[in-house]
Amino acid sequence: MVDFTRHWDVLVIGGGNAALCAAITARRCGASVLIAEAAPKFYRGGNTRHTRNMRCAHDGATDTLTGPYSEQEFWDDLKRVTEGNTDEALARQMIRLSKEMLPWIGQQGVKFQPSLGGTLSLGRTNSFFLGGGRSMLNALYRTAERIGVETLYDAPVVGIKVGEGRFQSATIDHGGARHELTAAAVVAASGGFEANIEWLREYWGKAADNFLIRGTPYNRGSVLRMLLDGGAEQVGDPTQCHAVAIDARAPKFDGGIITRLDCVVFGIVVNQLALRFYDEGEDLWPKRYAIWGRLVAAQPDQIAYIIFDATSLRLFMPSLYPPLTAPSVGELADKLGLDRVALERTVTEFNSAVRGGTFDHTILDDCHTQGLTPPKSHWARRIEIAPFFAYPVRPGITFTYLGVRIDAEARIILKTGEPARNMFAAGEIMAGNVLGRGYAAGIGMTIGSVFGRIAGAGAGNNARN
Numbered sequence: 001m002v003d004f005t006r007h008w009d010v011l012v013i014g015g016g017n018a019a020l021c022a023a024i025t026a027r028r029c030g031a032s033v034l035i036a037e038a039a040p041k042f043y044r045g046g047n048t049r050h051t052r053n054m055r056c057a058h059d060g061a062t063d064t065l066t067g068p069y070s071e072q073e074f075w076d077d078l079k080r081v082t083e084g085n086t087d088e089a090l091a092r093q094m095i096r097l098s099k100e101m102l103p104w105i106g107q108q109g110v111k112f113q114p115s116l117g118g119t120l121s122l123g124r125t126n127s128f129f130l131g132g133g134r135s136m137l138n139a140l141y142r143t144a145e146r147i148g149v150e151t152l153y154d155a156p157v158v159g160i161k162v163g164e165g166r167f168q169s170a171t172i173d174h175g176g177a178r179h180e181l182t183a184a185a186v187v188a189a190s191g192g193f194e195a196n197i198e199w200l201r202e203y204w205g206k207a208a209d210n211f212l213i214r215g216t217p218y219n220r221g222s223v224l225r226m227l228l229d230g231g232a233e234q235v236g237d238p239t240q241c242h243a244v245a246i247d248a249r250a251p252k253f254d255g256g257i258i259t260r261l262d263c264v265v266f267g268i269v270v271n272q273l274a275l276r277f278y279d280e281g282e283d284l285w286p287k288r289y290a291i292w293g294r295l296v297a298a299q300p301d302q303i304a305y306i307i308f309d310a311t312s313l314r315l316f317m318p319s320l321y322p323p324l325t326a327p328s329v330g331e332l333a334d335k336l337g338l339d340r341v342a343l344e345r346t347v348t349e350f351n352s353a354v355r356g357g358t359f360d361h362t363i364l365d366d367c368h369t370q371g372l373t374p375p376k377s378h379w380a381r382r383i384e385i386a387p388f389f390a391y392p393v394r395p396g397i398t399f400t401y402l403g404v405r406i407d408a409e410a411r412i413i414l415k416t417g418e419p420a421r422n423m424f425a426a427g428e429i430m431a432g433n434v435l436g437r438g439y440a441a442g443i444g445m446t447i448g449s450v451f452g453r454i455a456g457a458g459a460g461n462n463a464r465n
């Protein structure tokens with residue numbers, strides 16, 4: 001039972017990767033540390049529970065990585081995916097420190113495994129957690145508990161008092177009562193606002209009602225809102241987020257990785273009018289998977305259908321749900337509730353535009369369409385071998401980028417331009433400093449780990465001094 005009258009050195013808000021990295025580091029600085037996690041114990045750890053891997057720079061192959069990934073290459077990748085919308089100094093600092101993360105995370109009890117196969121091909125750049133994100137989190141929690149970090153579950157922070165640029169206290173809702181808790185320093189690691197549909201609606205309008213949230217329902221952005229209202233400077237574009245196409249039958253929240261669909265490149269994608277709307281073969285899937293959430297979000301009723309035939313059924317990792325199937329394209333349209341004539345026309349037009357080549361989905365092959373708008377630039381094969389299949393897809397929001405601005409010490413920058421002396425942030429809540437737009441697989445965990453450690457050290461040392 002936590003003593004609410006105690007004055008803590010460090011209060012960490014949130015219970016995911018960023019929070020744990022901060023809490024462990026602060027405790028190792030000698031600080032007393034309390035984690036306030038909104039979720040009950042079973043659901044602890046937010047979106048981190050769903051992760052599989054993280055991207056870190058490293059000098060050579062290891063037991064689980066197939067080769068080196070230099071700081072320069074990491075930077076080039078980040079610059080390309082964000083189109084330069086990143087704070088270069090912070091991003092380069094993160095990349096440099098990411099080199100220390102694999103050994104550090106390993107020392108906290110987390111184990112790695114060789115890359116899982118699949119369409120993303122990350123064996124050289126990304127380290128996969130043995131047992132996935134939940135197992136990784138459990139290891140961090142065990143370490144935190146062993147060294148004396150205390151954790152309060154079912155304990156959302158519902159108020160933050162800031163005065164003269166300093167954190168003073170937080171109000172925590174726990175056990176049917178409100179408790180005011182003081183600490184010498186605070187680390188905000190409470191995720192983005194992706195689970196707050198009303199907030200998403202401010203930027204996306206009614207379309208937001210049809211978004212599915214791939215992760216935790218607890219990341220409602222309440223702490224982010226309190227910090228922004230309390231004088232923290234905002235960073236990032238509120239409409240930017242990581243969003244992929246996921247199975248439309250997925251639950252509203254927490255569907256996780258098994259609802260993602262990576263078979264776009266093997267077929268065509270049509271909207272509710274049975275019309276194609278984007279080049280399904282534009283580039284290799286790892287470079288394009290994260291645009292499909294936004295593309296589907298722009299379609300009528302935010303729904304689309306991936307259509308393919310028997311030739312492609314075994315070429316990709318299926319979703320949790322089986323595809324819908326029918327012996328003809330017309331009957332498939334009936335099952336999907338699409339106009340039969342319109343879908344048959346779209347497939348016929350596509351088929352007659354296909355220019356055959358040598359199909360190879362691991363390279364930019366020469367199978368493409370001619371005279372079709374939009375084109376399919378690679379992996380175009382006729383959809384003609386029964387049975388025919390379809391997956392309905394909706395936008396699946398992974399996490400939002402709007403956040404608080406921080407400095408190199410992970411201190412929250414105030415609207416006055418000054419850094420707050422005892423307020424730090426790590427993880428999704430400050431991801432917009434590094435990710436102005438775009439995404440490179442595995443970088444969410446890099447942001448949380450690196451800035452979590454920096455924030456924990458800052459908060460721990462601040463409190464002890």
Ligand SMILES: Cc1cc2nc3c(=O)[nH]c(=O)nc-3n(C[C@H](O)[C@H](O)[C@H](O)COP(=O)(O)OP(=O)(O)OC[C@H]3O[C@@H](n4cnc5c(N)ncnc54)[C@H](O)[C@@H]3O)c2cc1C
Pocket residue numbers: 013014015016017018019036037038039044045046047048049050051052053054055155156157158189190191192214215216218219220221222223255256257398399426427428429441442443444445446448
């Ligand atoms: C399906 C899925 C798969 C993913 N796969 C990967 C991957 O393989 N690699 C990768 O790098 N990234 C991946 N990501 C992104 C990754 O999960 C995040 O970038 C990362 O986990 C963020 O860590 P965090 O600690 O900032 O947030 P979270 O892990 O989401 O933790 C936030 C915590 O704050 C708590 N909280 C929220 N509000 C409050 C409040 N008011 N008071 C107290 N606590 C609060 C939540 O309960 C939660 O515990 C994936 C995301 C999803 C959804």
